[in-house]
Amino acid sequence: MPSLPDMTTPDVMALARDAAASQPHDPHLQDVDLKPAFFDWLCRMGDNTAILGHRISEWCGHGPVLEEDIALANTALDLIGHTQMWLGLAAEVEDAGRTADDLAFLRDAMKYRNVQLVELPNRDMAHTLMREFLFDAWHVEMLTALLQSGSPRVAEIAAKALKEVGYHVERSSDLVVRLGDGTDESHARMQDALDRLWPYAGELFLGDGVDAAVAKAGIAPAPGDLRAAWERTVDAVLDEATLRKPEGRFDVHRGGKQGRHTEHLGFILAEMQFLQRAYPGASW
Amino acid sequence: MSSKEWPLWEIFIRGQHGLNHRHVGSLHAPDAEMAIRHARDVYTRRKEGVSIWAVRSADIVASSPSDKGPLFDPAESKVYRHPTFFDIPDEVGHM
Numbered sequence: 139m140p141s142l143p144d145m146t147t148p149d150v151m152a153l154a155r156d157a158a159a160s161q162p163h164d165p166h167l168q169d170v171d172l173k174p175a176f177f178d179w180l181c182r183m184g185d186n187t188a189i190l191g192h193r194i195s196e197w198c199g200h201g202p203v204l205e206e207d208i209a210l211a212n213t214a215l216d217l218i219g220h221t222q223m224w225l226g227l228a229a230e231v232e233d234a235g236r237t238a239d240d241l242a243f244l245r246d247a248m249k250y251r252n253v254q255l256v257e258l259p260n261r262d263m264a265h266t267l268m269r270e271f272l273f274d275a276w277h278v279e280m281l282t283a284l285l286q287s288g289s290p291r292v293a294e295i296a297a298k299a300l301k302e303v304g305y306h307v308e309r310s311s312d313l314v315v316r317l318g319d320g321t322d323e324s325h326a327r328m329q330d331a332l333d334r335l336w337p338y339a340g341e342l343f344l345g346d347g348v349d350a351a352v353a354k355a356g357i358a359p360a361p362g363d364l365r366a367a368w369e370r371t372v373d374a375v376l377d378e379a380t381l382r383k384p385e386g387r388f389d390v391h392r393g394g395k396q397g398r399h400t401e402h403l404g405f406i407l408a409e410m411q412f413l414q415r416a417y418p419g420a421s422w
Numbered sequence: 423m424s425s426k427e428w429p430l431w432e433i434f435i436r437g438q439h440g441l442n443h444r445h446v447g448s449l450h451a452p453d454a455e456m457a458i459r460h461a462r463d464v465y466t467r468r469k470e471g472v473s474i475w476a477v478r479s480a481d482i483v484a485s486s487p488s489d490k491g492p493l494f495d496p497a498e499s500k501v502y503r504h505p506t507f508f509d510i511p512d513e514v515g516h517m
Contacts, residue, residue, distance in 0.1 A: 203428070203450060204449075204450075204464075205449050205450060205451065205460040205463065205464055208463050208464050208467075209459070209460070209463040212463050212467060305462075309459060312455075312456075312459070
C-alpha cells in the first residue's frame with residue numbers, strides 16, 4: 139500500500155516515466171478503433187477508486203478510534219494509488235498530452251465515469267463500511283478477472299491492486315459481520331445502511347457499449363459476468379451478519395458510468411479540485 | 423465506546439526471517455483477530471514485517487520498578503560475567 143512519503147516522492151514523475159519505459163508491449167494501446175471505449179473504461183476504473191478513496195479519506199482524523207482511523211486512511215491511500223495507475227494508463231491510451239493528474243483534477247463532474255454508489259456521502263461508519271463492502275466484493279472479482287486480461291498493462295495493474303483489495307474485502311466483510319451481528323444499535327444502523335445503499339449496488343453490473351467493446355477486445359469481462367460471484371459473497375456475509383437482503387431492485391440508480399451523477403459528486407470535486415483550479419499547475 | 427474501552431494489546435513484529443519478534447508498541451482492539459488486523463494497519467504500513475504477534479497487555483507479567491536494585495544491581499561488580507576476556511580469532515568475524 140502506498141504511504142504518504144511514497145506519494146510525495148519528489149521525482150515521482152521521473153519514476154513513472156522510467157516505469158512506463160519498461161512496460162510490456164501492449165497492442166491495445168495503439169488500436170485506434172478501440173481507443174474511445176478503452177479510455178472510457180479506464181476512466182471508470184480510475185474514477186471509482188478516486189471517488190471512493192476520497193470519500194474514505196474524509197474519515198482521516200475523525201475515525202471512531204485511532205486504529206480504525208488509520209485503517210481507513212490506509213484503504214483510502216490504496217485506492218488513490220490504484221487511481222494513479224488506472225488514470226495513468228488512461229492518459230497514455232488517450233495520447234492527448236494529458237496526465238493522470240489532469241484527468242483527476244481538471245475533469246468536471248459530467249466527464250467523471252464512477253458509479254453513483256461511491257459518491258454517496260459517508261453518513262456514519264455503518265454506511266461507510268457497508269458501501270465499502272458492497273464495492274470491495276465487486277472490486278475483488280473484477281480485479282481477479284482482469285488478471286486474465288488480454289491487455290498485459292491492465293493485467294499488471296490488476297495484479298498490483300488485487301493484493302491490497304484482497305485485504306480490503308477481508309476487513310470490510312469482517313466489520314459488516316461484527317456490526318451487523320453486534321448490538322441492537324449497530325444492527326439497526328447496518329440494516330439501514332444496506333437498505334439505503336442497495337438500490338445503487340446494481341450499477342456495477344450494468345453493461346453498455348463501452349463495456350461491450352472492451353469485452354470484445356478481450357480486455358475486461360462483461361460487467362454482468364461478475365454478478366453471480368458477487369452475490370455469493372454478499373449473501374454469505376449478510377447472512378452471517380444477520381442482515382436482511384432488501385427485496386427491491388438493486389439497480390434503480392444508474393448513469394454514473396455514463397457521466398450522470400448525484401448532486402454529491404460536484405461537492406467532492408469542488409474540494410478535490412479547488413487547489414488546481416485556483417492555482418493551475420501548482421505542485422508539491 | 424467511551425464507556426467500554428477495548429482492551430490493550432502489545433504488538434511484536436518480526437522484521438525479517440531469522441530475527442526475533444521485537445516489541446513495536448501497543449494498541450486497542452476488541453479481540454485477538456482484530457488486534458492482528460489493527461497491528462497490520464498501524465505498524466506494518468511500510469512493509470516492515472513477516473510476522474505479527476499480539477499479546478494482551480494484561481497477560482504480561484512485569485517486574486516492578488522498585489525491585490530494580492535486588493534484580494539488577496548484584497551483577498554490577500561481576501565484570502567476569504561479560505565475555506570480554508577472550509581473544510576472538512579474526513576469521514570468526516563479527517560476533
